[in-house]
Amino acid sequence: MRFYEDLKAYYFSKNPVTDAEERSLIISQSREYVKEYVGNILGPEDSVRGNIKKFLPIALFVIVVALLIIFSINKIVPALLFTFGGVFILFGIAFLIPAKKTEQRELPNTAKVPRAIPGAAAIAFGLGVIVPAAAAPTYGYAKSMVAGGATWFVLGGLFFIVYSVIGFLRFSKASRNTVQGRCIGYIKMVDGGNGKDSNINIQRYYITGAPVFEYSINGITYQAFQEDNMRTGMLTPNVGDIVELGVHPDDPYAVFYHRNTGAKIFAIALSVLALAAGIFLFCMVPTVNDNGGFVVNTMGGQTRLAKAKFDDKTIAKYITGDYTIEYVTVTGTHETNGMPAVDLSNGRGLILQEKEKDKYPIGAEIYVVYPADGSASLNFRAEEWEYAGTREVKGLP
Numbered sequence: 001m002r003f004y005e006d007l008k009a010y011y012f013s014k015n016p017v018t019d020a021e022e023r024s025l026i027i028s029q030s031r032e033y034v035k036e037y038v039g040n041i042l043g044p045e046d047s048v049r050g051n052i053k054k055f056l057p058i059a060l061f062v063i064v065v066a067l068l069i070i071f072s073i074n075k076i077v078p079a080l081l082f083t084f085g086g087v088f089i090l091f092g093i094a095f096l097i098p099a100k101k102t103e104q105r106e107l108p109n110t111a112k113v114p115r116a117i118p119g120a121a122a123i124a125f126g127l128g129v130i131v132p133a134a135a136a137p138t139y140g141y142a143k144s145m146v147a148g149g150a151t152w153f154v155l156g157g158l159f160f161i162v163y164s165v166i167g168f169l170r171f172s173k174a175s176r177n178t179v180q181g182r183c184i185g186y187i188k189m190v191d192g193g194n195g196k197d198s199n200i201n202i203q204r205y206y207i208t209g210a211p212v213f214e215y216s217i218n219g220i221t222y223q224a225f226q227e228d229n230m231r232t233g234m235l236t237p238n239v240g241d242i243v244e245l246g247v248h249p250d251d252p253y254a255v256f257y258h259r260n261t262g263a264k265i266f267a268i269a270l271s272v273l274a275l276a277a278g279i280f281l282f283c284m285v286p287t288v289n290d291n292g293g294f295v296v297n298t299m300g301g302q303t304r305l306a307k308a309k310f311d312d313k314t315i316a317k318y319i320t321g322d323y324t325i326e327y328v329t330v331t332g333t334h335e336t337n338g339m340p341a342v343d344l345s346n347g348r349g350l351i352l353q354e355k356e357k358d359k360y361p362i363g364a365e366i367y368v369v370y371p372a373d374g375s376a377s378l379n380f381r382a383e384e385w386e387y388a389g390t391r392e393v394k395g396l397p
Helices: 022-043 048-074 077-096 116-138 141-175 261-287 312-316
Strands: 011-013 178-197 198-216 222-225 242-249 292-298 299-308 324-338 339-344 349-351 365-371 378-381 383-387
Touching: 011 022, 022 178, 022 198, 077 116, 077 292, 116 141, 141 242, 141 261, 141 292, 141 324, 198 242, 378 383
Parallel strands: 299 383
Antiparallel strands: 011 178, 178 198, 178 242, 198 222, 292 299, 324 339, 324 365, 339 349, 365 378
């Protein structure tokens, strides 16, 4: 990647070890860069068209966040999922739109990936949310959730495999095209995080860096550092050392000094693992049981997307003889011999356990399974359960 000495996103130094004074300067410059970057994002442009182009994405982002919060508070889960997936799709489409060719000052710890790759991945991830959400009412929420998770694992694995292959091919081309380069210093930047020590909040900063090389190709001098290659600790080689660099033949600023073989193998292994997990989940989809119902937590509380199902096999676990099923409504509540009880719309009643006292208020609708021998009945609240068997249900609306 091309080195810009005036870019405040990183700090240029000739010291391979970061001392306390330099650490303070790096942190200070990083904070100033963040302030300047945010100011540029939020600052107005010189023209109306420029302001529209600049602030429209920000406005859309704010609207999307507001919609997600509104849908979550009001427990509108389908709209929540469609909006969430739609964000990925719009983000992907934006990536696929050809960008205006300008001088792009690339930041450390990133790799050059064709815009079409993350764009296609984002669209696929969005569809991986929307399609299962749309299919859930027909095919079952549990099955759709597993299928959606499988899609994300497969797409994630494929994306990182492609990402790793692109990086490997770039390195392979560069390794066959070498030049002699001189280390002129190091770029350094802050990687920060919040940590806790007992009850005291401590801001922890990590200084990372990479060597900058100067080299010539066809009489033209270049200064660059290796992409995606930030490190901690003492940096190498030393300033003034002459080393062999791999340079990508199509990009004179794409230099490679460290092979990073271990990191590449680890990334590919994780990618294959994610792909395998996705394939495994896809194979499990046909065996997923949707009879357990589906409840999700939102900002507005729990909401039930699908009821649990009971059928003749479920009833047979508790009643071995003949039985009838009735759909009734609770018409009153009272106590019988100190136990909570309810009156039903079919003229009969139920004695409840103490823990069920508040579960069957007046107006609650219930499936009641009555054994033919007069033994204890089974109760299924219709708000949570639905009958999926073959018997006739009396009173079913």
